[in-house]
Amino acid sequence: MSTFKRNTSKHGLSTEIVHSKSLGGQDFAALPVPVYRGSSTFFENTAAQRAPVDPLGLDYSYGLHGNPTQYTLAKRLAEIEGATHALVCPSGLTGIVLVAQACLRTGDHWLIPENVYGPVQALARSLHLDFGIEFSEYDPCNAETVLSAIRSNTKLIWTEAPGSLTFEVPDLKSILATAKAHGIRTGIDNTWSAGIAYKPFEHGFDFSVQALTKYQCGHADVLMGAVLSNNTAAFSDVERKNRILGLCVSPSDCSLVLRGLLTLPLRYTQQAESGLLVAKALKQHAAIEQVLHPEFSECPGHAFYKRDFNGFASIFSVVLNAEMTDAQACKIVDSLKLFKIAYSWGGPESLALVVNVPDSRKRRLAGSDGKCGPILRLAIGLEEPADLISDLMQAIDGAI
Numbered sequence: 001m002s003t004f005k006r007n008t009s010k011h012g013l014s015t016e017i018v019h020s021k022s023l024g025g026q027d028f029a030a031l032p033v034p035v036y037r038g039s040s041t042f043f044e045n046t047a048a049q050r051a052p053v054d055p056l057g058l059d060y061s062y063g064l065h066g067n068p069t070q071y072t073l074a075k076r077l078a079e080i081e082g083a084t085h086a087l088v089c090p091s092g093l094t095g096i097v098l099v100a101q102a103c104l105r106t107g108d109h110w111l112i113p114e115n116v117y118g119p120v121q122a123l124a125r126s127l128h129l130d131f132g133i134e135f136s137e138y139d140p141c142n143a144e145t146v147l148s149a150i151r152s153n154t155k156l157i158w159t160e161a162p163g164s165l166t167f168e169v170p171d172l173k174s175i176l177a178t179a180k181a182h183g184i185r186t187g188i189d190n191t192w193s194a195g196i197a198y199k200p201f202e203h204g205f206d207f208s209v210q211a212l213t214k215y216q217c218g219h220a221d222v223l224m225g226a227v228l229s230n231n232t233a234a235f236s237d238v239e240r241k242n243r244i245l246g247l248c249v250s251p252s253d254c255s256l257v258l259r260g261l262l263t264l265p266l267r268y269t270q271q272a273e274s275g276l277l278v279a280k281a282l283k284q285h286a287a288i289e290q291v292l293h294p295e296f297s298e299c300p301g302h303a304f305y306k307r308d309f310n311g312f313a314s315i316f317s318v319v320l321n322a323e324m325t326d327a328q329a330c331k332i333v334d335s336l337k338l339f340k341i342a343y344s345w346g347g348p349e350s351l352a353l354v355v356n357v358p359d360s361r362k363r364r365l366a367g368s369d370g371k372c373g374p375i376l377r378l379a380i381g382l383e384e385p386a387d388l389i390s391d392l393m394q395a396i397d398g399a400i
């Protein structure tokens with residue numbers, strides 16, 4: 001029950017309601033970070049309102065440009081990954097777009113790996129067509145192809161570790177050394193490691209992008225991304241682009257991700273261990289040619305993974321035998337009872353997809369006969385691994 005003092009103000013009711021002195025909960029302390037809402041952000045006086053914009057975007061000037069819920073999330077993400085600067089943005093893909101647009105001008109060139117998250121290839125093609133920004137792809141399994149692809153106008157080297165769908169781990173140390181020697185900015189899509197299993201700033205990256213949609217959210221109910229950096233000049237370019245584009249994330253969504261962070265290490269590790277059990281069981285099945293998981297020694301770049309990472313995610317792919325058809329692969333996925341057919345990963349439910357990998361990349365995976373069957377991608381959730389394994393086994397056995 002609450003007892004309040006009677007209001008004795010002389011103002012009219014509408015004025016009283018708008019100018020109420022009863023602001024929300026300053027002396028209320030609890031674990032959750034409050035959801036701060038507000039488009040108009042009040043200034044103390046005109047001098048504060050006219051002060052120059054903070055290039056790192058940490059002032060309160062307008063709701064679009066940040067509020068305490070968003071800044072707290074950004075700060076906690078920076079603490080996890082060892083960054084000095086961070087911003088949150090509407091999706092993981094937006095984070096990559098922001099880095100590319102902040103670093104590249106017409107006539108510049110950037111490098112992306114062949115096994116990059118698909119929409120980044122689409123982004124590179126679009127930046128080329130619309131703005132004359134050149135790009136080329138390098139072989140993530142051969143760091144020397146980075147060196148040979150560098151041009152005098154190369155301004156950004158993008159990496160992803162491991163690569164999407166096929167999970168090859170690049171030699172990040174050597175790529176970074178090449179980039180530093182040429183004064184080129186570097187960025188990594190570090191979503192797979194959730195900022196836990198790989199620390200990009202200890203190795204010298206300029207940017208890390210996280211799709212918070214995956215493990216940080218952890219409950220498959222938020223789309224969000226983050227750009228992190230400890231290069232102040234590089235980060236302020238991203239922050240400026242973020243403001244120009246008018247991007248903003250909902251404080252309610254930030255509060256869901258803040259809640260997700262509290263259980264992030266537990267979920268990440270548990271899902272990873274479950275995923276590895278499932279991957280090991282699948283390896284034994286005669287219908288499966290190869291399991292693409294960085295923990296396995298046959299995974300391309302396994303030695304780099306062992307050198308640079310201290311953990312792994314719960315997403316991996318499975319290459320079926322060359323005799324298996326696309327129809328059989330679809331039958332496997334359609335017969336699964338516990339796995340949902342869906343994009344994304346990092347949530348409580350396990351997901352499965354038949355994925356399209358270009359032939360050029362498939363050839364790298366293929367056995368000595370040069371053949372390789374359809375590929376399934378599995379993202380393992382929080383279910384019992386034994387249940388997932390028997391579900392997969394019944395689906396594969398039923399399809400062969």
Ligand SMILES: Cc1ncc(COP(=O)(O)O)c(C=O)c1O
Nearest residue numbers: 091092093117191211213224344
């Ligand atoms: C490796 C990787 N990076 C980035 C993204 C983009 O994340 P979002 O869906 O939040 O845009 C995804 C999404 O699946 C992804 O797999």
